[in-house]
Amino acid sequence: MSDKVLMKGNEAIAEAAIIAGCRHYFGYPITPQTEIAAYMAKRMPKIGGCFLQAESEIAAINMVYGVASTGKRVMTSSSSPGISLKGEGLSYLAGADLPSLVINVQRGGPGLGGIQPSQSDYFQATRAGGHGDFRMIVLAPASVQEMAELTVKGFDLADKYRMTTMILADGTMGQMMEPVALDELKVGAPIEKPWATVGTKMEREHNIVNSLFLDPAALEKTNFERYDRYKTIEENEVLYEEYLMEDAEICVVAFGIAARVSKNAIDEARKQGIKVGMIRPITLWPFPVAPFKKAAEHCKAFISVELSMGQMIEDVRLATECKAPVTLCNRVGGMIPSPEQVLASICEAAKTNGGAN
Amino acid sequence: MVVFDKPHALTDAPMHYCPGCTHGIVHRLVAEAIDELGIEGKTIGVAPVGCSVMAYNYFACDMIEAAHGRAPAVATGVKRADPENHIVFTYQGDGDLASIGMAETVHAAARNENITVIFINNAIYGMTGGQMAPTSLPGQVTQTSPYGRDTNHCGFPIKVCELLSELDGPEYLTRVTVNNPKNIRVAKAAIKKAFQNQIDGKGFSLVEVLSSCPTNWGMTPQKALQWIDEKMIPYYPLGVYKDRSAAKEETK
Numbered sequence: 001m002s003d004k005v006l007m008k009g010n011e012a013i014a015e016a017a018i019i020a021g022c023r024h025y026f027g028y029p030i031t032p033q034t035e036i037a038a039y040m041a042k043r044m045p046k047i048g049g050c051f052l053q054a055e056s057e058i059a060a061i062n063m064v065y066g067v068a069s070t071g072k073r074v075m076t077s078s079s080s081p082g083i084s085l086k087g088e089g090l091s092y093l094a095g096a097d098l099p100s101l102v103i104n105v106q107r108g109g110p111g112l113g114g115i116q117p118s119q120s121d122y123f124q125a126t127r128a129g130g131h132g133d134f135r136m137i138v139l140a141p142a143s144v145q146e147m148a149e150l151t152v153k154g155f156d157l158a159d160k161y162r163m164t165t166m167i168l169a170d171g172t173m174g175q176m177m178e179p180v181a182l183d184e185l186k187v188g189a190p191i192e193k194p195w196a197t198v199g200t201k202m203e204r205e206h207n208i209v210n211s212l213f214l215d216p217a218a219l220e221k222t223n224f225e226r227y228d229r230y231k232t233i234e235e236n237e238v239l240y241e242e243y244l245m246e247d248a249e250i251c252v253v254a255f256g257i258a259a260r261v262s263k264n265a266i267d268e269a270r271k272q273g274i275k276v277g278m279i280r281p282i283t284l285w286p287f288p289v290a291p292f293k294k295a296a297e298h299c300k301a302f303i304s305v306e307l308s309m310g311q312m313i314e315d316v317r318l319a320t321e322c323k324a325p326v327t328l329c330n331r332v333g334g335m336i337p338s339p340e341q342v343l344a345s346i347c348e349a350a351k352t353n354g355g356a357n
Numbered sequence: 358m359v360v361f362d363k364p365h366a367l368t369d370a371p372m373h374y375c376p377g378c379t380h381g382i383v384h385r386l387v388a389e390a391i392d393e394l395g396i397e398g399k400t401i402g403v404a405p406v407g408c409s410v411m412a413y414n415y416f417a418c419d420m421i422e423a424a425h426g427r428a429p430a431v432a433t434g435v436k437r438a439d440p441e442n443h444i445v446f447t448y449q450g451d452g453d454l455a456s457i458g459m460a461e462t463v464h465a466a467a468r469n470e471n472i473t474v475i476f477i478n479n480a481i482y483g484m485t486g487g488q489m490a491p492t493s494l495p496g497q498v499t500q501t502s503p504y505g506r507d508t509n510h511c512g513f514p515i516k517v518c519e520l521l522s523e524l525d526g527p528e529y530l531t532r533v534t535v536n537n538p539k540n541i542r543v544a545k546a547a548i549k550k551a552f553q554n555q556i557d558g559k560g561f562s563l564v565e566v567l568s569s570c571p572t573n574w575g576m577t578p579q580k581a582l583q584w585i586d587e588k589m590i591p592y593y594p595l596g597v598y599k600d601r602s603a604a605k606e607e608t609k
Contacts, residue, residue: 066434197419
């Protein structure tokens with residue numbers, strides 16, 4: 001049996017990163033994720049690692065770029081407004097095919113927004129982390145244990161595919177405390193990085209880490225090659241959880257804290273005889289299309305429960321090919337939908353679409 | 358007998374710089390310093406955005422292309438990844454270092470980050486075709502200051518060595534130029550010292566090199582070299598602005 005420790009989600013991410021072999025962290029203070037920096041500041045000097053508080057989010061992501069260029073595991077963390085500042089760096093990391101782990105503990109927006117939980121950076125994470133054609137692997141934890149597990153997995157995926165993995169958490173996940181089994185974390189085998197800029201040792205031609213291609217044909221080639229790699233990821237790395245979906249006529253879709261709330265509502269609806277289940281995407285990109293294709297064959301309605309004005313709902317509509325109506329159940333600005341609100345949406349969908357007994 | 362040869366730390370790639378541009382000279386000086394110190398195999402260079410954006414093709418050591426202005430932050434990461442075994446330099450222009458990347462520059466200096474910074478000050482944005490730089494002189498005509506830089510409207514040039522010398526952090530700050538053989542020899546010594554400081558673990562060393570841009574200044578190469586003497590040096594005096602180790606020696 002594993003030893004469980006009580007940790008905040010943010011601390012679990014930090015410790016899991018260290019377990020994954022990350023010895024370099026760069027960050028800039030911003031609520032609600034600063035515990036990650038504080039944890040790293042304490043731990044890194046004791047294990048021969050490097051914690052450095054950067055002068056800005058922009059500097060932090062570029063320090064990440066520097067360490068990533070040398071092939072070492074490296075991470076930064078921030079919250080929504082800070083992630084916007086990192087957008088430039090995320091694009092360069094993608095263009096130079098560098099692995100890194102970036103944590104976004106989301107808060108309400110736009111602008112300075114608030115400091116309470118949100119999921120309104122879904123579009124930014126899954127579509128437009130920065131300029132240009134690129135993707136990030138986006139992982140959405142729904143427990144403190146998953147905060148730890150997905151951090152380790154995030155590093156492994158980043159190395160395997162030479163790209164950024166983003167953990168898209170929210171203020172609730174970052175701040176809440178739950179028991180975590182750190183000794184259950186499994187770190188993948190190290191991957192060779194012959195492309196790393198660590199000095200030629202006068203034994204090889206120089207390596208160049210670069211995202212500039214003035215020849216359009218050459219640039220096009222890098223884009224196509226990158227998207228071939230993304231296709232492999234879409235085929236092999238999709239993660240999701242299904243809850244009571246076998247006989248479901250109504251399908252709730254939610255990730256992170258919204259999934260936790262929705263589970264309670266689903267249990268209550270089941271007691272009332274409504275055949276409702278849930279698909280919880282764990283990879284937001286690649287989005288789990290297959291379970292939705294299957295669900296669209298027997299579900300009469302989908303409900304996207306989000307802490308945003310309706311962002312994931314677009315992926316749900318795409319994945320279900322609009323075969324059934326998709327409605328939105330949401331709160332924003334740092335508010336969280338209550339189980340009662342989600343239950344009301346389920347009941348409404350059952351009434352409208354005949355999902356009730 | 359070979360009396361003059363290309364430094365080993367330069368590749369054979371033809372450089373794209375304009376006729377009369379002094380980037381080529383400074384590249385050579387950096388490469389000579391790397392050769393003489395025997396550090397090519399452990400050196401990692403960080404190229405900027407600007408005219409020297411493709412410096413990664415010209416230096417034979419491992420190279421990284423950074424986002425505009427972010428080279429000191431990238432270099433910080435590279436250095437901290439393996440402080441014992443990485444020699445790291447950035448090569449940046451005035452727009453890169455003193456405008457969009459000023460925060461990264463100041464903070465790397467304040468941390469006394471153990472890196473070497475080669476700073477090309479030619480008082481103009483070259484790659485984009487000659488716009489006003491943070492170091493363009495008062496009255497200087499550029500594409501975006503067509504009536505001359507009006508200091509009432511867009512402020513004054515930034516004197517990087519003077520500004521950084523107020524910080525307690527940096528080890529070595531010096532301003533040189535490469536507009537004649539004598540000045541080139543001084544510049545070479547400064548660049549070599551800036552690398553030697555890093556090898557010795559002394560910290561942040563920045564060499565500001567007043568450089569020419571005949572194309573965008575609208576001058577012949579020869580006139581451009583004179584312009585450095587006549588216009589740039591009076592505003593940007595040459596010399597050592599900070600040398601902490603030398604100062605310590607003196608107080609002993």
